[in-house]
Amino acid sequence: xxxxxxxxxxxxxxxxxxxxxxxxxxxxxxxxxxxxxxxxxxxxxxxxxxxxxxxxxxxxxxxxxxxxxxxxxxxxxxxxxxxxxxxxxxxxxxxxxxxxxxxxxxxxxxxxxxxxxxxxxxxxxxxxxxxxxxxxxxxxxxxxxxxxxxxxxxxxxxxxxxxx
Amino acid sequence: xxxxxxxxxxxxxxxxxxxxxxxxxxxxxxxxxxxxxxxxxxxxxxxxxxxxxxxxxxxxxxxxxxxxxxxxxxxxxxxxxxxxxxxxxxxxxxxxxxxxxxxxxxxxxxxxxxxxxxxxxxxxxxxxxxxxxxxxxxxx
Numbered sequence: 001x002x003x004x005x006x007x008x009x010x011x012x013x014x015x016x017x018x019x020x021x022x023x024x025x026x027x028x029x030x031x032x033x034x035x036x037x038x039x040x041x042x043x044x045x046x047x048x049x050x051x052x053x054x055x056x057x058x059x060x061x062x063x064x065x066x067x068x069x070x071x072x073x074x075x076x077x078x079x080x081x082x083x084x085x086x087x088x089x090x091x092x093x094x095x096x097x098x099x100x101x102x103x104x105x106x107x108x109x110x111x112x113x114x115x116x117x118x119x120x121x122x123x124x125x126x127x128x129x130x131x132x133x134x135x136x137x138x139x140x141x142x143x144x145x146x147x148x149x150x151x152x153x154x155x156x157x158x159x160x161x162x163x164x
Numbered sequence: 165x166x167x168x169x170x171x172x173x174x175x176x177x178x179x180x181x182x183x184x185x186x187x188x189x190x191x192x193x194x195x196x197x198x199x200x201x202x203x204x205x206x207x208x209x210x211x212x213x214x215x216x217x218x219x220x221x222x223x224x225x226x227x228x229x230x231x232x233x234x235x236x237x238x239x240x241x242x243x244x245x246x247x248x249x250x251x252x253x254x255x256x257x258x259x260x261x262x263x264x265x266x267x268x269x270x271x272x273x274x275x276x277x278x279x280x281x282x283x284x285x286x287x288x289x290x291x292x293x294x295x296x297x298x299x300x301x302x303x304x
Contacts, residue, residue, distance in 0.1 A: 077240030081218035
């Protein structure tokens with residue numbers, strides 16, 4: 001990831017030429033503001049972005065129905081099986097984002113996501129259990145209060161039921 | 165990847181991210197070119213990879229579909245397949261019946277609504293065909 005001179009009002013979208021899903025429509029999903037934008041892409045029914053404007057926080061959320069499947073896989077097949085399934089069913093990146101000079105290029109997200117999923121099994125497992133217990137989304141927070149972080153957590157804000 | 169569009173968001177902070185993963189890329193580079201064609205044999209390999217590597221090990225799909233409701237291995241495998249099928253939902257040809265059956269078992273179990281389906285002759289035949297083709301190197 002790298003700082004960028006782009007303004008916080010500029011959003012860049014890179015649509016990989018080979019990606020079969022086509023162009024995405026950009027709308028930002030937020031839980032704490034009246035902003036009516038969200039991100040949608042081919043598998044928006046299973047996961048999406050959660051934006052909390054006040055906290056300047058951005059997370060990726062796996063919605064409740066697929067989260068429940070993931071929990072069953074973890075409970076009966078173990079942590080690694082659950083991690084492997086996330087890696088399998090996630091999408092290649094279709095967007096990059098820069099806000100207030102920080103953000104993720106498509107390439108950087110590609111490089112880092114495997115580590116996000118597999119890097120801390122205990123963090124991942126704990127968040128999945130909490131998400132299941134609280135009927136929340138399983139969430140991976142990557143930006144908070146203007147800083148890069150990496151935190152598996154559970155989230156009700158911006159969470160959707162999703163579908164399978 | 166070339167830059168295709170540029171958008172402006174007036175008056176708001178917009179944070180967007182996306183999940184990065186490649187269906188075939190678990191043990192390879194995350195390259196779009198490795199994405200399996202829908203309905204291809206490679207797709208069934210992707211759909212069953214977690215089950216083959218993490219759950220079945222020396223077991224078979226024919227044995228898996230016969231396991232009783234509530235069996236841990238069945239639930240794990242069915243959950244994995246149901247998850248991955250949300251992305252890879254192409255026609256799997258002779259393997260479709262077995263995979264769809266397992267996916268349905270996974271969905272019903274996760275949603276805790278109703279009884280999971282029982283395998284029928286078509287599902288059993290499809291599972292046996294998958295086992296035979298895997299043994300013959302379908303996914304190697």
